[in-house]
Amino acid sequence: MKHVDANTWYPYIQGELDREVMLLLEEHLYRCPDCLETYLSCVEQLSSNLPTPVDPVTLTNSIMEQIEVPTVSLPTKQHPKKPASDRTRMLRNYFIAAAATILLMFTGIFQAIFQQVDDFRHNPSNNVSRVSDQLVEQTIRFLKVAPPKDPNSN
Ligand SMILES: [Zn+2]
Numbered sequence: 001m002k003h004v005d006a007n008t009w010y011p012y013i014q015g016e017l018d019r020e021v022m023l024l025l026e027e028h029l030y031r032c033p034d035c036l037e038t039y040l041s042c043v044e045q046l047s048s049n050l051p052t053p054v055d056p057v058t059l060t061n062s063i064m065e066q067i068e069v070p071t072v073s074l075p076t077k078q079h080p081k082k083p084a085s086d087r088t089r090m091l092r093n094y095f096i097a098a099a100a101t102i103l104l105m106f107t108g109i110f111q112a113i114f115q116q117v118d119d120f121r122h123n124p125s126n127n128v129s130r131v132s133d134q135l136v137e138q139t140i141r142f143l144k145v146a147p148p149k150d151p152n153s154n
Pocket residue numbers: 002003004028032033034035036
């Protein structure tokens with residue numbers, strides 16, 4: 001393979017070439033210090049001209065997909081031709097489902113707490129009297145079951 005010039009490295013760096021071509025270029029890059037030098041200067045040139053990412057969500061998603069692929073590929077070795085994005089999408093669906101479940105659970109708990117606080121706020125005397133009534137009732141019941149011995153009776 002002959003040396004690769006900057007006109008080829010630029011589209012390679014930007015991922016605009018066919019996968020086969022990119023693999024060939026990569027292979028050559030690993031073995032040719034001259035082309036590595038050209039390549040590095042192209043990278044430098046491009047990175048200084050690169051605009052800052054406009055959409056950070058897209059950038060984050062693409063990074064997350066790259067991170068998730070190795071973990072996802074482990075349990076589905078029997079389907080190597082299935083695109084990774086499908087599995088990633090499936091996993092994401094599970095995560096969304098789990099997150100939604102947790103979110104709903106917590107909202108339910110908080111709603112119950114807020115409801116009780118609200119009840120107490122609107123009817124604090126009722127609640128207090130209810131608690132004190134119960135206390136008195138229980139004390140009376142206890143006294144009826146086990147009346148205190150009069151220390152002077154014996
Ligand atoms: Zn070369």
